[in-house]
Amino acid sequence: MKKQLLMLGIIFTATVAMAATPDFSGTWARDNANSDPVPNQMYWMTRVAPAAPRPAAGTVLGAAPGAAPAAARAAGGGQRAPQLTLLTIHQDAGTLHVIDPQSTIHEYTLVGDGSPHTKPMDTGIQNAVVTAKLQADSLVIETTEPFGGMPGNVAAKIKEVWSLSPDGKTLTITTTRDIPARHQEYKEVYTRTEAQPGTICSDGCIVRK
Amino acid sequence: MLRPAEIGDEGCHATHEYGDSFSTMTISRRKFFRGAGAGAAAGALAAATPSQLVAQTPKAPKAAGLPPVWGEDFLYQWSPPENVKRDLTPGPNIIRLSNSSDITNREGTDYDALFKTMRAAGWTACEAASAGWLARTMPDSEITEMKKQLKANDVYFYNIHCAGNIIAPGSEAEQWQRHIIDAIHAADACGCKMVLTHTGSMYPGRDTAHPLNWSKEAWEKSVNALKNICKATAGSKILVGIEPVNTEAINNPWAMKRLREDVGDSRIVCGLDITNMVNAGVAFRMTELMNTTFELLNGMIGYIHAKDFVWDGMLPGLNWAMNGTGNMDYEVFLAHISRMPDPIMYVEFLSSAEEYQQAQRNIRAIAEKIGVRIHGTQQPQQA
Numbered sequence: 001m002k003k004q005l006l007m008l009g010i011i012f013t014a015t016v017a018m019a020a021t022p023d024f025s026g027t028w029a030r031d032n033a034n035s036d037p038v039p040n041q042m043y044w045m046t047r048v049a050p051a052a053p054r055p056a057a058g059t060v061l062g063a064a065p066g067a068a069p070a071a072a073r074a075a076g077g078g079q080r081a082p083q084l085t086l087l088t089i090h091q092d093a094g095t096l097h098v099i100d101p102q103s104t105i106h107e108y109t110l111v112g113d114g115s116p117h118t119k120p121m122d123t124g125i126q127n128a129v130v131t132a133k134l135q136a137d138s139l140v141i142e143t144t145e146p147f148g149g150m151p152g153n154v155a156a157k158i159k160e161v162w163s164l165s166p167d168g169k170t171l172t173i174t175t176t177r178d179i180p181a182r183h184q185e186y187k188e189v190y191t192r193t194e195a196q197p198g199t200i201c202s203d204g205c206i207v208r209k
Numbered sequence: 210m211l212r213p214a215e216i217g218d219e220g221c222h223a224t225h226e227y228g229d230s231f232s233t234m235t236i237s238r239r240k241f242f243r244g245a246g247a248g249a250a251a252g253a254l255a256a257a258t259p260s261q262l263v264a265q266t267p268k269a270p271k272a273a274g275l276p277p278v279w280g281e282d283f284l285y286q287w288s289p290p291e292n293v294k295r296d297l298t299p300g301p302n303i304i305r306l307s308n309s310s311d312i313t314n315r316e317g318t319d320y321d322a323l324f325k326t327m328r329a330a331g332w333t334a335c336e337a338a339s340a341g342w343l344a345r346t347m348p349d350s351e352i353t354e355m356k357k358q359l360k361a362n363d364v365y366f367y368n369i370h371c372a373g374n375i376i377a378p379g380s381e382a383e384q385w386q387r388h389i390i391d392a393i394h395a396a397d398a399c400g401c402k403m404v405l406t407h408t409g410s411m412y413p414g415r416d417t418a419h420p421l422n423w424s425k426e427a428w429e430k431s432v433n434a435l436k437n438i439c440k441a442t443a444g445s446k447i448l449v450g451i452e453p454v455n456t457e458a459i460n461n462p463w464a465m466k467r468l469r470e471d472v473g474d475s476r477i478v479c480g481l482d483i484t485n486m487v488n489a490g491v492a493f494r495m496t497e498l499m500n501t502t503f504e505l506l507n508g509m510i511g512y513i514h515a516k517d518f519v520w521d522g523m524l525p526g527l528n529w530a531m532n533g534t535g536n537m538d539y540e541v542f543l544a545h546i547s548r549m550p551d552p553i554m555y556v557e558f559l560s561s562a563e564e565y566q567q568a569q570r571n572i573r574a575i576a577e578k579i580g581v582r583i584h585g586t587q588q589p590q591q592a
Contacts, residue, residue, distance in 0.1 A: 043519045044531035046559050125289065148519065148530075151295060151496055152538030154571040155578070180574035181531060181567035183590075 021134045022164045023091055028171050028190035030085035036186035041177070042122075042148060084195055087171075096132065096139070108132035108141060123149035138163040147179055154179050168192070273463040274490075275497050286490065293496045295541050299580040300548030305365055306515075306572070306583060307334035308556045308565050312355075312366055314347050320355045324362035331569050331587035334553045336368035339392045339404070352399050363585075367403060367512065367553055368450070368480075369396050374409035375434040376427065376458075381413060386437050393442045393449070403511050405450040405480040408434070408459045408468070418456040427458045432471045439474040450480035450511040461486050462502040469509060479506050482514035484537065489525035492518075496538040503545040512553040513546055515572065529558050533571035540579050543572070547581040 088099040096108040109117055114133035121128050128145035139162040146153035157178045164171055171190040176183070277283070278290045312323065312335040327335060347355070359366055369392045373385035392404040408431035411419035421427055438449060451468065453459045459468050462479075469477045483499060491498050503510075517535035518527050533539045546552045556568050569587050576583050 043521055044534045045519070045521075045528055046531055046564055047529045147534040148536070150493075150536050150538065151293070152533075152540035152542065152575070153535075154533035154539070154575055179534070180570040181533070 025091045028087040029193040031189040034189040121149035303582040305334040320358035324364040333585040334365040339371040371406040374415035376409040376430040403448040435472045452480040454485045462505045478511035484516040515554040532568040543581045
């Protein structure tokens with residue numbers, strides 16, 4: 001009897017714990033109208049117009065590693081119609097899988113105590129230290145990495161706070177990026193969608209809810 | 210490549226060059242000539258006496274390039290090795306930072322205010338641009354006042370950064386050599402230790418790459434131009450800094466060292482800008498390029514330019530980036546610089562005063578991380 005009660009207690013506690021944390025699973029379309037422009041995340045050019053965003057290791061959003069900047073793609077061959085920017089997320093008790101618009105999979109180990117994990121950066125030369133902590137109303141991902149993924153770069157600290165609206169239909173990601181030279185903060189809003197990756201943005205990228 | 214270095218009665222010593230390494234071997238004279246084949250070269254050598262052979266044989270230059278990473282039989286050597294030596298041991302010297310906000314000799318300049326502004330922004334060294342500096346001869350009284358305020362504000366005026374092209378076509382070359390000579394005299398007059406120039410281009414503009422900039426003609430013009438400058442300023446102790454730049458004959462540390470040897474004057478030093486020597490093949494091997502450069506040019510570096518770059522285009526589109534965010538290994542860079550005597554870093558090629566402050570924040574943060582000391586302080590960042 002005691003064992004049964006103990007088992008029930010464990011199940012109940014786990015269920016409450018699960019219910020107490022947000023579930024980001026689903027497909028999400030970027031709401032450009034309510035999002036800030038994403039600043040260049042990898043290159044900080046000083047004498048030319050900045051290239052389109054490119055992700056650092058700990059960053060979910062933006063182009064895939066090695067992907068041509070959007071401006072370069074548009075200027076070269078293979079021009080494409082604009083597409084919805086989609087995130088596909090699978091979340092279980094211990095892991096968050098995020099598939100970004102370039103089909104790159106980012107995997108985060110969700111740890112309650114926020115203990116750090118090391119992962120290689122896009123360059124394959126340097127590592128980033130990442131913590132992903134699931135809290136009652138948000139997910140906080142903190143990353144420390146060399147800015148450009150090269151030896152001797154200045155250290156960059158990136159903090160992403162993911163939160164869901166009460167109805168679970170809107171995902172907001174607020175990112176702060178700090179290096180000694182600069183502090184950046186921007187917000188991105190995503191709306192839950194049934195659209196599939198590759199959907200053409202034929203109506204001005206307005207998400208049909 | 211096989212070439213004769215010395216031929217005696219018993220045999221000859223030939224130098225075998227492969228990549229960056231050399232080895233000397235002894236082979237018989239008969240074997241040497243068989244190896245050389247029946248070509249004209251062998252015929253010419255056979256007709257010469259041993260002493261003539263030595264005289265005719267040029268000194269073998271080492272290849273200007275980093276050693277192979279992935280084995281000599283692998284086509285590409287552009288990616289860095291896994292375990293690059295990164296000696297982050299800080300040196301004993303304190304680095305002074307300067308930037309492209311030049312010292313001016315405009316009449317009526319308030320030098321106390323000028324240097325206080327530099328100090329307040331964290332810059333403790335400065336240089337002048339030659340065109341403006343030479344446009345007006347400073348009276349002795351102003352020089353005295355400027356020196357007094359430099360000392361009072363602990364700012365170091367170290368260089369006149371020269372315009373021009375000392376190997377330009379036609380009579381322009383001589384005009385620009387004269388400009389450098391005038392700059393040396395001006396530096397002497399105001400207690401500045403160095404002038405900086407480039408070896409230039411066969412086109413009128415020194416930053417435009419001419420196809421023959423790497424010809425023997427361009428090299429000889431560069432050497433002779435510097436010999437002229439040194440001869441005309443003999444007795445002066447002002448250093449003549451040469452900045453190696455990709456578009457010019459002197460565009461790597463090996464060429465810089467050889468140039469100094471060919472000019473034969475110890476006043477020739479390097480105004481080192483590592484990013485100006487970067488090509489696609491070394492863009493991701495910067496730590497090694499720095500290690501090699503500081504080793505090769507040890508004792509002959511006048512000062513350092515501090516920039517950074519990334520490769521973000523389909524062509525070898527190397528573009529300037531904020532210091533500490535690109536391919537430059539700033540930790541190793543700063544460690545090397547702190548081991549030089551009286552080190553000065555000149556931050557340049559940024560677009561605004563704000564960017565210069567940002568660059569300085571990054572540089573100071575990286576220096577602090579590895580224990581390298583930088584002179585002066587920078588005001589805290591505004592919230």
